[in-house]
Amino acid sequence: MAHLIFDDDEQQQLRASARERTAVGESLLAFALQQIAAEGIDLSTATPYAAVQARHGLGDTDAARTTPGAA
Numbered sequence: 001m002a003h004l005i006f007d008d009d010e011q012q013q014l015r016a017s018a019r020e021r022t023a024v025g026e027s028l029l030a031f032a033l034q035q036i037a038a039e040g041i042d043l044s045t046a047t048p049y050a051a052v053q054a055r056h057g058l059g060d061t062d063a064a065r066t067t068p069g070a071a
Contacts, residue, residue, distance in 0.1 A: 005040035 006014065014037035021030035052058070 002043050003040055004043055006037060011037040 014033050018030040018033035018037070021027070021033065053060075
């Protein structure tokens with residue numbers, strides 16, 4: 001699988017988000033954002049959405065996957 005890396009602008013945005021998360025006490029999320037900015041994402045270790053669906057009992061029509069305005 002591929003390794004997803006971010007360009008300089010995207011890295012800056014991730015780091016800015018990390019600073020915002022730190023300011024509101026979400027240090028674990030801030031750490032994850034910093035790590036993603038620095039190292040990218042190894043897609044070979046990513047959990048497929050189907051596995052997340054099964055683990056959390058989400059269906060195909062879950063609101064997170066429904067396009068606004070779709071029937």
